Amino acid sequence: MRIPVVGVAIVRDGTHGLELLAARRTEPPELAGGWELPGGKVDAGETHVQAAHREIDEELAVRIEIGQRVDGPLDGAWPLGEHYAMQVFVARLAGDAEPVAAVQHDELRWLPFSEWNSVAWLEGDLAPVRATIDVLS
Numbered sequence: 001m002r003i004p005v006v007g008v009a010i011v012r013d014g015t016h017g018l019e020l021l022a023a024r025r026t027e028p029p030e031l032a033g034g035w036e037l038p039g040g041k042v043d044a045g046e047t048h049v050q051a052a053h054r055e056i057d058e059e060l061a062v063r064i065e066i067g068q069r070v071d072g073p074l075d076g077a078w079p080l081g082e083h084y085a086m087q088v089f090v091a092r093l094a095g096d097a098e099p100v101a102a103v104q105h106d107e108l109r110w111l112p113f114s115e116w117n118s119v120a121w122l123e124g125d126l127a128p129v130r131a132t133i134d135v136l137s
Contacts, residue, residue, distance in 0.1 A: 002074070002085035006052045007037035007125065009090045009132040010064060010099070012110065018136060019110040020129070021099060022119050023059070026106045034122040037088065037129065038105070048087045056091070060099035060108070064091040070132050080124035088128045090136065113137060 010021040022035045038059050042051040049066055056064050067090040072078030077085035093099070101108050111118060113133050121129055 002077075002079070003083055004042040004048065004051075004077070005040060005080065005084050005086045006042060006048050006055060007039040007078070007086045007088045007128060008052050008056055008064065008066075009037050009070065009088060009129070010056070011090060011092060011136065014110060014112060016112040016114070018113050020113065020116055020132065022109045022111055022121075023101065023105040024107040024109075024119070025104055025122070027104055031122060033120070035109075035119040036122045036125045038099075039086070049089070052089050052091070056099075059103045059105065061102055062097045062099045063094040065094045066091050068135070070128060070135055072128060072131070078124070078128045084124075086124070086128065088132065090132060 011018050023038045024035050025031045040055040070088040074085050077087050080086050116133050
């Protein structure tokens, strides 16, 4: 059984249409420098939505409003290697706070949808990012 994790595709209305937030990892060493959707493991007794809220608060110091789920091929989840299954949710920022790179990330970028592939996405995040762009475009 795969370990459940969440990924959050945070979007906003930018000057060139919708933009997606990308986060560059600092750890573990084999993932450092790769870009991902922010998120993380689902704790015991926690729903995927609760985990998404907690992870974004911990990682980016912002609150979010969760929207639709972006379904993947594993009963709605996306495979992350052989050990993890990631539920992906679209979200928007709640309030005026801007996300800050704190835990596990050293840089954040808002990418216009037309430039979503301008960063080196981690392999496990490529398909969910493409699907998010397709669903929202």
